[in-house]
Amino acid sequence: MQVKKRMATLLAATALFAGLGTATGAGTASASDDCSYIWGVTNNSSAVLTLTAGVHLKKAPAAECGNVRWAGSGTELYAWCWTNNSYNNQWIWARIKGTETVGWVYNGNVYRGPGSLNHC
Template sequence: MPFRKLASIAATGILGATLGLAVPTAAQASHTCRSPGVTNNGDGYGIMKGGYNLKVAPYSDCGNVAFLGKGTKLYFWCLSFNEYGTPWMYGRVAGTSTYGWMSIENFSSMTGNRGICP
């Protein structure tokens, strides 16, 4: 294979790989990690069934606020569904002034009112 043709194929492969890295995946492009509006219209709480990260927005790939261990209580402010239809609670960690989002799948028990976020 002539050198010029080989170099052209290599350059095309490198360019394609580089462009592929620059294009976000569908999951990354579909949402931002901005918290939706919240209001304190819940009076319930949930108990963590294991150790999970409290999030800055209602998506598992968003940034972490704090790690909550098994048995931690989260006081509910409001419930929101992300664009995938997954329900998340916004609330305050008991005994702290730490707030954030937690998937309802991570609670072993939930009690009280779970008001909807605006």
């Protein structure tokens, strides 16, 4: 009888720990999530931005994601829209003035001039 009771306790504990492990892992976010997610963008803003530092425009809204192109401090951009990444940092999808080059730029690296800036 004791063997059956111990076996039942062991099976219940194993099921509990297996379930907790799955639930815990499901809520974690990482930059790789941001880099692989397909971000929907729309040109619904009119803000003119100026880079306050030289930066790479990014393929997705996280510093760890791939680069599109380098743009130097003072470069003007036309904002299309903004979003927050999995770290709750605001990123802006924008086009470099005078080009067709678009990419994500971190909000902390721009001065926002006139015009609207709307969520993607």
